[in-house]
Amino acid sequence: MDDQQSNTSLVAGSKVSGTSVYNPSGQSIGSIWDIMIDKRSGKVAYAIMSFGGFMGIGEDYHPLPWSTLKYNTTLGGYVVDVSIEQLKNGPSYARDMDPGWGDPAYETKLHDFYGVGPYWGSMA
Numbered sequence: 117m118d119d120q121q122s123n124t125s126l127v128a129g130s131k132v133s134g135t136s137v138y139n140p141s142g143q144s145i146g147s148i149w150d151i152m153i154d155k156r157s158g159k160v161a162y163a164i165m166s167f168g169g170f171m172g173i174g175e176d177y178h179p180l181p182w183s184t185l186k187y188n189t190t191l192g193g194y195v196v197d198v199s200i201e202q203l204k205n206g207p208s209y210a211r212d213m214d215p216g217w218g219d220p221a222y223e224t225k226l227h228d229f230y231g232v233g234p235y236w237g238s239m240a
Contacts, residue, residue, distance in 0.1 A: 129153075136193035137165050137185070144193075145200055149177055152217065154235060161235045162226075163194070167203055176208040179215065181232050198230070206230075 135148045146167040154161050162179040185194040198206070207226045209215040216222035227234045 132163070136191070137163075137180075138188065138191050138193055138195050139199065140195060140197050142191060145196075145198075145203065146178070148194065151182075152179070157236075159235050165196075165203075167208070176210060177215075178203055178206055178208045179226055181227055181230050182235065183232050184230050 129151055132148050132151055136144050137146045137148060139145050146165040148163050149166040150164040151160055152162040152164065153159070160182040163182055163185055165178045165180055166175045167178050180196055180198075184196050184198070186196075187193075188195045206229055207215070207222075223234065
């Protein structure tokens, strides 16, 4: 049985990579390429969604605050309430680029775009 379909709420990071991402109407809009974990708190900060391109060529990476994703057992993937147009206009970067991890201005802009508070705001 796949970790994401079992009764536990825990999932290995290796199982998250490649998982489909859907919009609220159930349309596939991409897949999780990787996740970013805050090494100090251990919290998952972002899911990096691959979007566009073909077979890895020309695709962009869209960092989504982890709090924007909800796992849907029926779809077997994550649902995020954004349109394809929003994704096209949202923060993204190319495969060979560092988007600015650790830059508070970049990460604040990313959270503001998706209308969610930053992951570091709830650290104890």
